[in-house]
Amino acid sequence: MVAAPVAAALPALGAMSAKPRPFVLQGERQTNHxxxxxxxxxxxxxxxxxxxxxxxxxxxxxxxxxxxxxxYGINYWxxxxxxxxxxxxxxxxxxxxxxxxxxDKVKVKITRAGMERAIVNLLTDxxxxxxxxxxxxxxxxxxxGSDVDAEVGDAIIQQAMFGEVIYG
Numbered sequence: 001m002v003a004a005p006v007a008a009a010l011p012a013l014g015a016m017s018a019k020p021r022p023f024v025l026q027g028e029r030q031t032n033h034x035x036x037x038x039x040x041x042x043x044x045x046x047x048x049x050x051x052x053x054x055x056x057x058x059x060x061x062x063x064x065x066x067x068x069x070x071x072y073g074i075n076y077w078x079x080x081x082x083x084x085x086x087x088x089x090x091x092x093x094x095x096x097x098x099x100x101x102x103x104d105k106v107k108v109k110i111t112r113a114g115m116e117r118a119i120v121n122l123l124t125d126x127x128x129x130x131x132x133x134x135x136x137x138x139x140x141x142x143x144x145g146s147d148v149d150a151e152v153g154d155a156i157i158q159q160a161m162f163g164e165v166i167y168g
Contacts (some may be wrong), residue, residue: 054140056120060091062145063112067095070153077167078157084109097157108161118160128155128165 058066071081079100085093099106110118123140126133132155135147148156151168158165 054120054123056116056140058112058116058119058139059143059145060112062139062148063115064092065145066115066148066153066156067092067110069148069150070095070157071150073150073152073154074157079105095157097161099161106161110157110160114160115156118156121163122155122159122165 080098082096083092095110135152138144138147155165
């Protein structure tokens with residue numbers, strides 16, 4: 001988990017700087033969220049801030065795997081979903097999902113880049129249960145997508161469509 005190395009390094013870093021610096025996540029998104037729980041840090045550690053950079057590129061096989069498995073997880077709220085624009089090599093180009101229950105009946109085409117942004121946003125927001133977050137950590141930090149199941153795929157698709165997880 002990310003929190004242990006960060007928390008372990010904080011006391012050593014605190015000795016280097018008496019003035020706290022703002023926490024900024026550079027890359028796809030900037031945030032004020034930290035990777036450790038505030039109640040586990042002492043006062044000196046809470047005053048120390050850090051800069052973290054996330055560069056995440058979703059592989060084509062992981063994109064296709066998430067699209068395939070998400071179809072089993074989104075069926076309780078999505079009215080329709082379809083793989084679009086398969087290329088001559090059979091690679092998926094985008095995934096169109098139509099919300100069947102919301103009052104606005106949203107239809108969104110999700111590309112690999114859109115899914116990358118959604119995954120980074122889920123990682124930085126850290127609003128979901130560890131059951132969902134652990135496979136996302138593995139995907140972003142280790143490039144390992146084998147733990148992404150229908151429930152995690154559902155959360156990723158909702159984040160890509162609505163900017164948040166609104167169902168389930």
